[in-house]
Amino acid sequence: MRERQLIGGELRGTVSDAALVQPQLAWWSKSEDLRLASVRMRAGLLMPMLAQRGIASAWFKAQDASRYRCVVVSKRYDDDTVSQLRRFKRHGGRLVLDLCDNDFLPRSQQEQHLHHVENLRLLATLADAIVTSSEPLARVVARECPTASTAVVISEMPDDPSIVGTSLWDSAWSRWAIAREQAHLNRVAPAGVARLLWFGNANKRDQQNWGMGELARIVPMLVDLNRVFPLHLTVISNNARRFREDVAVLMPSSRYIRWRPSTVEAILRMQHIALIPAQPNEFTACKSDNRVVTALRAGLAVVADPVPSYAPYAEVIQLGEMEAGLRRYLSDPHRRSVDASRGQALVAQSGYADRVLTKWLDVLAL
Structure with missing residues (x-):
């Protein structure tokens, strides 16, 4: 068994020998900074627990995309993200969309923010599974994307700021x-x-x-x-x-x-x-x-x-x-x-x- 190390707000190392293999799961968040509660509680705290179950995971790297079996995407609604995930899906990958906020509400009426909402709808219909942090948010997904998968509600992990290096x-x-x-x-x-x-x-x-x-x-x-x-x-x-x-x-x-x-x-x-x-x-x-x-x-x-x-x-x-x-x-x-x-x-x-x-x-x- 190897211990986890956290350096500069990022996960380094692993918690088990099972996690030494090539990651089969990737987390693709807007940020990898564990000081952010959403990143910490909906990805960072899950990584070592999954490793203990024999599932190696890591932050998404484009050069490794062909090796992943599953990608969990969160708060990324730019065109490049959508394009890369379309390719990932065409090659048989499983895509999970994780939502912890009502991002269907644009931050402003600027074209960029409205376009991000459209890309969110695209990702929802593209995803094999959708996870939300609350029941009301799951209902919003059903309303905004009626052809998408039914969202599964999963709460955050209990917080543990000590995982930040x-x-x-x-x-x-x-x-x-x-x-x-x-x-x-x-x-x-x-x-x-x-x-x-x-x-x-x-x-x-x-x-x-x-x-x-x-x-x-x-x-x-x-x-x-x-x-x-x-x-x-x-x-x-x-x-x-x-x-x-x-x-x-x-x-x-x-x-x-x-x-x-x-x-x-x-x-x-x-x-x-x-x-x-x-x-x-x-x-x-x-x-x-x-x-x-x-x-x-x-x-x-x-x-x-x-x-x-x-x-x-x-x-x-x-x-x-x-x-x-x-x-x-x-x-x-x-x-x-x-x-x-x-x-x-x-x-x-x-x-x-x-x-x-x-x-x-x-x-x-x-």
């Missing part, structure tokens, strides 16, 4: 950084101050309907609540400038922390309540449950806007109107603590990762 220096630095953040919270948010958390990708300034734009939408509500309940907000993201301009200017009792794989889980566990705002629209309706699961695994209470995939957790989180839900937890810390414990137990149930892997094995048909 870090240097020895970064590991040492992270221990200092975690201690620093704990000391900071003990000083600015001692007993009696509710520690709120928002985590996620900031996204671009013109994408105000998701990312940090969603957080900015509820900051005025947090400011009002802070007049009654002592609050401190921690934001874990990838854009300090957006935080300063959209959040900190209104809420002085807040702190930005850059997302790092070596510190994120420890810092999550220091908080009390995770905020997951999501304005109802065709994009957020298709989101998976991974943000709720990540927060509950860290032992946090969760207050979230209603998203269909969050419904199974309704008994252990505050799901619905965010201000009302947050008020309930701030007014009743015992209820908050009980729900956080119950939620953590719910998502810790054994077999979750194995069930995800079994579904992927059925879809890959290798």
Whole structure:
């Protein structure tokens, strides 16, 4: 048995002798950067688990395309990708289209973005199998591509940021950084101050309907609540400038922390309540449950806007109107603590990762 190595955000090496053979499965994502949650949870974490089952996989390389038996494509809708996958199919390869967002909604009305949606429809009809991260997204596929295969819903693997490669220096630095953040919270948010958390990708300034734009939408509500309940907000993201301009200017009792794989889980566990705002629209309706699961695994209470995939957790989180839900937890810390414990137990149930892997094995048909 050989151990896996991860260097510079990419998988290196293997986890078993079975995986030393030529990869029969390729993952072709928009990026190979394991710091991206979608890449990590829908490809990177699956690779070593598949290797343990004797299925070698790797990131797609055009020069090796003729050797692959199956390709899983995700978030690639350019003409070159479509052309290469047509050739792959003509030579008998199996194609799986993996969707974790409603990419049938164009980013803009520019010709390039509209063309990407058309290419997505082409890939859907070309694919031997389609995987989506949620039931609503599977229904979107059926509506947009009625002649395509019926989509199979497969949730993300439970997250494990530690698979992102870090240097020895970064590991040492992270221990200092975690201690620093704990000391900071003990000083600015001692007993009696509710520690709120928002985590996620900031996204671009013109994408105000998701990312940090969603957080900015509820900051005025947090400011009002802070007049009654002592609050401190921690934001874990990838854009300090957006935080300063959209959040900190209104809420002085807040702190930005850059997302790092070596510190994120420890810092999550220091908080009390995770905020997951999501304005109802065709994009957020298709989101998976991974943000709720990540927060509950860290032992946090969760207050979230209603998203269909969050419904199974309704008994252990505050799901619905965010201000009302947050008020309930701030007014009743015992209820908050009980729900956080119950939620953590719910998502810790054994077999979750194995069930995800079994579904992927059925879809890959290798």
